[in-house]
Amino acid sequence: MKNMGLKSFKRKAAALCLSFALVLGTLLTPVAAYAAATNPATELDGELSPIYQGSVGDCGAISAIQALDNSIYGKGLLKTMITVNSNKTYTLNFGSGKVTVTQKEVDAAHVTGDLDARVIEVALQKTMNVYNGVFACDVFTRMTGFKQKTSYGGSSKKSTINALAAKFASGQGAMAACDFTIADPSKGIIGDGGHSYSIRWVDEEIVVLINPWDTSKLIYMSRNQFENSIRYMTYVDESAKRVVVYWD
Structure with a gap:
């Protein structure tokens, strides 16, 4: 019976993963993705590569x-978040207020890969000291200017x-993140709240996560495990x- 249950879950997972890929690939891919290619590591394009x-x-x-890349709303924010100034600085148009960073500061960013992400990280460090640790909900508040609404335990988790x-089912996607109490080394999940992950997809059966260590890779787990x-x-x-926050 256990083997039959596992096979059933794998079949469901395969079908749902295909559905997940089709929805995100079709609905969340911006028109600009079909335009002439640029080098995202050296050019701002209002999009996120790994x-x-x-x-x-x-x-x-x-x-x-x-998480900006996981919803239509987030992609829209990203498109207008960075202004390139004539003096070779960048102004971040956060909902909570503008902040300007220099090219020298961007060159010293710790995150690597996409230039848009490096500019944003440096601006967040300048305003929030994120290198010493920060919760994603507070970054969402900084980016959007929205206040937080927090709930705890019980039925709040399921809702x-x-x-x-x-x-996600609506095709709008979500700017979302989480951390875990229970580790799962086989999936790269760190427990005890030791690491933050963005949430790429949620449905009745499957949750898909992204580890910020390498955002080109997806982590699949059952919704029950999540x-x-x-x-x-x-x-x-x-x-x-609002920035919705849940604590177990």
């Missing part, structure tokens, strides 16, 4: 930056996950202009 956190402990910031699933092992999750509710 990024790599590096050696400092700003996983909360990097997971929040990556928060259901809200995320509905956002519900039983998370410590905290957060997402941007753009319609209510």
Whole structure:
């Protein structure tokens, strides 16, 4: 019976992964993705290519930056977030206020890969000291200017996950992140709240995560495992202009 259950789960997972890929590939791919290619490591393009956190402990910031790429709303924010100034500086148009960084500061960024992400990380460091650790929810608040709405335990967990699933099912996607109490080394999941992950997809069966150490790779887990092992999750509710935060 256990083998039959495992086979059934694998069949469901394969089908749902295909559905996940089709929805995100079709609905969340910006028109600019079909334009002439640029080098995302050296040119700003208002999009995110793979990024790599590096050696400092700003996983909360990097997971929040990556989460911009997981929703239509986040992609829109990213398109207008960075202004290039004539004196070769960059102004970040955060919802909570503008901040300007220099090219020298960007060159010293710890995150590697996409230039847009490096500019954003440096601006967040300048305003929030993210290299010493930060929660993704606070980065979402900085980016959007939205206030936070926090809930704890009980039925709030299921309702928060259901809200995320509905956002992904609608094709809008979600700017979302989480961390875990229970580790799963086989998936690269660190427990005890030791690492932040962005949430790429949620439905009734599957949750897909991205590790900020290498955002080119996806982590798949059952929704049941996700519900039983998370410590905290957060997402941007753009319609209510709130950053939703859940603590177990």
